[in-house]
Amino acid sequence: MAVTRRKFLKLAGAGALCLTLSQLGFDLTEAKAYVAALKIEGAKEVHSVCPFCAVCCQIIAHVKDGRLVSTEGDPDFPVNQGTLCAKGAALFTMYTGKHRLTKPMYRAPYSSSWVEKDWDWTFRQIARRMKNARDKDFIRTDSQGRTVNRLESVFSMGTSHASNEECAVIHQALKGLGVIHQDHQART
Numbered sequence: 781m782a783v784t785r786r787k788f789l790k791l792a793g794a795g796a797l798c799l800t801l802s803q804l805g806f807d808l809t810e811a812k813a814y815v816a817a818l819k820i821e822g823a824k825e826v827h828s829v830c831p832f833c834a835v836c837c838q839i840i841a842h843v844k845d846g847r848l849v850s851t852e853g854d855p856d857f858p859v860n861q862g863t864l865c866a867k868g869a870a871l872f873t874m875y876t877g878k879h880r881l882t883k884p885m886y887r888a889p890y891s892s893s894w895v896e897k898d899w900d901w902t903f904r905q906i907a908r909r910m911k912n913a914r915d916k917d918f919i920r921t922d923s924q925g926r927t928v929n930r931l932e933s934v935f936s937m938g939t940s941h942a943s944n945e946e947c948a949v950i951h952q953a954l955k956g957l958g959v960i961h962q963d964h965q966a967r968t
């Protein structure tokens with residue numbers, strides 16, 4: 781079995797501690813019960829990437845009974861070597877945070893308040909407004925007659941709360957519609 785840095789540290793730490801304590805005559809039954817009760821005990825380790833910036837620190841997500849129970853930096857990944865900045869360290873709250881929006885919120889033009897909308901209404905609005913914008917503003921050729929097929933009146937701002945895969949799909953869909961003005965909060 782290949783022993784990674786992470787496994788080595790785990791084995792060395794656990795082994796040395798247990799050996800020392802048991803040699804000193806401590807009863808480890810209670811400690812073992814505590815370890816068994818840890819939330820990551822028996823959890824599956826899934827490797828993923830922090831989505832918050834272009835450094836792409838690797839994380840280990842612990843999944844138990846189909847639910848994410850913890851995230852931490854991956855000590856074996858050469859870029860971050862187990863460390864995470866404050867944003868990456870708070871990654872778990874991206875999944876659990878009670879302030880995270882789970883439904884579309886709409887603010888009408890000139891309004892100062894947000895209203896919750898359902899997905900059907902939201903998708904219809906997006907489709908209608910995109911169609912209107914393309915009908916009105918789509919540019920087929922530039923001033924020298926070269927084909928450009930672009931839509932300059934629509935701007936898309938991405939979010940690091942979307943996964944890399946979701947961002948790739950959004951980017952491709954918008955490019956297909958001719959939207960060239962796209963940016964992302966996590967690009968630097």
Ligand code: SF4
Pocket residue numbers: 830831832833834835836837860863864865866867868869
């Ligand atoms: S936000 Fe922080 S933890 Fe996440 S990839 Fe960037 S530097 Fe790494």
